[in-house]
Amino acid sequence: MKKSTVMAAAALALGAGLAQAETIRVGTEGAYAPFNSVSESGELVGFDIDIGNAICAEMQVTCEWSTHEWGGIIPALNSGKFDVLLASMAITPERMEKVAFSDPYYFNTMRFAALKDLGLEDATPETLEGMVLGTQAGGVASKVLNQYFPDSEIKLYPKLGEAFLDMESGRLDLVLESKFALADWMNDGVDCCEFVGQDFLLDGTIGAGMAFRKEDADLRDRVNEALATIIENGTYDEIRQKYFEFDIRGKPIAVSELFGD
Template identity: 70%
Template sequence: MKSLFRISALSVAMSLSGLASATAETLRVGTEGAYAPFNSVSQDGAIEGFDVDIGNAICAVMEVECEWSVHDWGGIIPALNANKFDFMVASMAITPARQKAVIFTDPYYYNAMRFVKLKDVELDDAKPETLKGLTIGAQQGAVSAKVLDDWFADSDIKLFPKLGEALMDLESGRIDLVLASQFAIGDWMNDGVDCCEFVGESFLMDGTVGAGIAFRKDDAELQARVNKALKTIMDNGTYDEIRKKYFEFDIMSKPGYVSELFNQ
């Protein structure tokens, strides 16, 4: 049974507007809960992270209560479409393939990928020709897995249900590199990890237009409401206050695409 957590944004809404309703609308928000610093579950069972703070700020503007739940990444779109929750704030990259299954808000950040390698692996760059024969890990269902499949046919690709499992195999020396979000990898390395280092440039998968909040295709009205609230928190400074809690740098700058990097 999936873990279910209730996180109320109503108190935040009261402080912002001075208004509250005893019968506030409740919206169910899904996330993965295994992708720090964006979304994770703390030791005391609380869902936390950048995605959660953004979702709660949006709910505060909308003056609704947020009910959060966590879901395995591989089944998170089917869970949304099966009405397990109302919308998803889970750092999901907006891609043409995913847009066939769900609809998205405008991007709320650009989650560039980057390779991380064992320090013992001698590499000055990370391109298909330099990674030939090496073992590269990625998370199943992530855009990084598709990039590896499309561009790194001469490498040994190993996919993992969760990013943390790939990073554990990297730290133990069972694989040579991992391709994932540069932010998630940076958060992992900042937690006292000394085995590994970034290699190569950061990039987006072709066709990706940033990370967005996802909805069922028949929920365009809710999508518009959330998109409006997202714009509000970006305009009033709330978004930047949240961003500064997690990142010291701009996360809305768009990196280059993988084809631009590897076709040089």
């Protein structure tokens, strides 16, 4: 066979291979920075996006991204608008009735931030007795404070930003909230406060996972395998360090174990 004919055949085979490359359609919200959002140039960016692209690269498939309104994002998955939902969705028993989830790829923990001047090393009901603790009214953190810290003064605020302002002015000793929200606040030029105590989760909290149609068990297994690989080879942690200075994957203790029943 002539050299030109061989090269043409190889090019044809390569083109056919590219045409047949698998594409996985990935849906996200695009409105939850720094996890998933749309940049000024219209590009999807964030931790979720980078993790999804790394998983697709490991699987040797093409990621095709699309954005969807949060309220209808599970119905959009189940109706076939995309194949994988990657949008920092918390795994809950109610959602598990509708979709299948991957292994958790991070945990949204809660933690205390305290005034540095207090010199606290721990945050327990005993060490915080008599101190003024705050958070947003109606949130999960307010329930934790009311249940486990009866000997502290609890102040609840209509907006979390108001609690942060009282921390900065010294009218609160500690604030309890999502570690991500606290880190975002303290990294914005705030020098009054520091993390204290342990990270914890609400009882029954499983973490954030990628969602799949229940019949797509094979795809879920392949994604789980790719996720495990990028965690093991360090790719996951390289991505994590772009967005967060602290560990977000190790499963922390449950609140009832940390503070007592």
